[in-house]
Amino acid sequence: MxxxxxxxxxxxxxxxxxxxxxxxxxxxxxxxxxxxxxxxxxxxxxxxxxxxxxxxxxxxxxxxxxxxxxxxxxxxxxxxxxxxxxxxxxxxxxxxxxxxxxxxxxxxxxxxxxxxxxxxxxxxxxVGVTYHDMGETVARQIDRLNRAWVGTFLVEQVLPQVDGLVERLETGCRIGEVGSGGGITVQALAERFPASMVEGYEPSGPACRRAQSRLRGLPNAVLHQAKGEDLPDDARYDLVLTLDCMHDVPFPDRVAAAIRRAIKEEGIWLIKDVHCSDDYETNLKNPMLAMQYGYSITACLLSAASEEGAAGLGTLGFHPAEAERTVRSAGFTFFREFRLEDDPTHNYYEVRP
Structure with a gap:
């Protein structure tokens, strides 16, 4: 190279x-x-x-x-x-x-x-359009853009930021990912942590078809074509991930409540979302702000407003204040925000019951 x-x-x-x-x-x-x-x-x-x-x-x-x-x-x-x-x-x-x-x-x-x-x-x-209805072209675009970030970068740089998490995954855990898209993260975790079981939840049919092809042959990877609200309510997961998707879902409060029911008392919810503020003037310091609003109107808000009565957050809607409000309203008590130097466009949150 x-x-x-x-x-x-x-x-x-x-x-x-x-x-x-x-x-x-x-x-x-x-x-x-x-x-x-x-x-x-x-x-x-x-x-x-x-x-x-x-x-x-x-x-x-x-x-x-x-x-x-x-x-x-x-x-x-x-x-x-x-x-x-x-x-x-x-x-x-x-x-x-x-x-x-x-x-x-x-x-x-x-x-x-x-x-x-x-x-x-x-x-x-x-009323917007679901990612399912946006089709194969958008599913492929998201796959190509995010592959390194939600695969290698997640495993090598993000997970070690949560104390003791890598060791738990190596021993063997049950993992659920909401908004698993084309299955890149599910594949990366299943391959890196063969003692753990990884399950993805994704409502988009085109994305699920990409994931099924990617996960073929992995015995510890399972895919569900389902929304985040459809998580099982039996406290089965040691780790739940929502990577760059909470601002996309129509009802983030419902997803957070479902995660709370699905996660063990000692479990961890790892969130990745757009680095932004609830103050517009602060956001103006970002030289790419106009592009982010463009992404919102063409994809993120389209999805976030795709149902009647939806929250409609959009690309810059899940800022730290909204993230903390959402997780605490769902019954979580521990909330830690952290940033990574190599990823200036995202915030990360470690959340625990």
């Missing part, structure tokens, strides 16, 4: 992900034009997400996420009172079709048309 300069790698990574951020912002511009959001903000009046939603007839939760994404991208201004406005220059560029500077027509979304229509429909109805 060729020698890699760590500093140059960081610079290169940032450059690549800035292009990804551009892709997301491009879609947000298309949606703003397509759904009449920019047009409704013409004139420069400051308005809240509720006011803009009422003016456009769209879901306030989705309008709020879009406004935050546009503010993070610098295309819409946000006041300290959490109101938003489109500047005269923004109106000239994104609303007024009869002028030379008009540009909104150049943005056609950059995603498959059917996917964009699903997102636009979510803005209108407030």
């Amino acid at each position: 060729r020698t890699v300069d760590p500093d140059r790698l960081k610079q290169y990574l940032l450059k690549v992900w800035q292009y990804k951020q551009g892709e997301m912002v491009s879609l947000m511009v298309h949606l703003g034009d397509r759904l009449g959001l920019y047009q409704a903000m013409a004139g420069g009046a400051e308005m809240t997400s509720h006011q803009l939603a009422e003016r456009t007839g769209l879901s306030e939760r989705w309008v709020r996420e879009w406004l935050h994404s546009q503010s993070a991208a610098g295309l819409i201004e946000r006041t300290p009172e959490a109101k938003f406005c489109l500047t005269a220059e923004g109106e000239e560029t994104l609303v007024n079709e009869g002028v030379l500077s008009f540009s909104a027509g150049a943005f056609i979304g950059g995603f498959p048309p059917e996917r964009i229509e699903e997102i636009a429909t979510a803005f209108r109805t407030g």
Whole structure:
């Protein structure tokens, strides 16, 4: 393998992900034009997400996420009172079709048309789309992006951060993973800890098919096509994992309560989720914030709002305050947050009954 300069790698990574951020912002511009959001903000009046939603007839939760994404991208201004406005220059560029500077027509979304229509429909109805219905393409994308993080990195760097956990797994434990996706973590744990039994719970059919192929031949790995709420209630698990999925589930409180019933009194719940704050101004320090809101609207919030009455957290919704509230409400008493230098985009939480 060729020698890699760590500093140059960081610079290169940032450059690549800035292009990804551009892709997301491009879609947000298309949606703003397509759904009449920019047009409704013409004139420069400051308005809240509720006011803009009422003016456009769209879901306030989705309008709020879009406004935050546009503010993070610098295309819409946000006041300290959490109101938003489109500047005269923004109106000239994104609303007024009869002028030379008009540009909104150049943005056609950059995603498959059917996917964009699903997102636009979510803005209108407030109800998103499950990962199952997002299909094979999304399941494959998640697999490819997360493979190293929820496989080797988890086993070698994350698990040792929890005192005594590796030793317990080597002796033999029963492990449950909620939101196991394509089975990467289930496979990694089953292979690394052959004395332990690993069970994955995943509601997406396309993801489960990928997992079944990956886990074939592993005697200590089992897959259930089921939601987190469907965990058994007999306190069987020594370890439960939710890796980057609590902000995706429609009802995180129900999942947390199910985990509490499924875990042993001496068990551990290990959570990984997006590093963020409950304060928008603090989040603005993140140079990739506009991309994160884009991910939310195109995937995470889509899933989190896929059922009537859902919590609809989205990508930045499971911040430390929400995480602690959720686990304590479910009956857990121990809550420890920790970070890893090599993973600046995530928080980790060790939770115990």
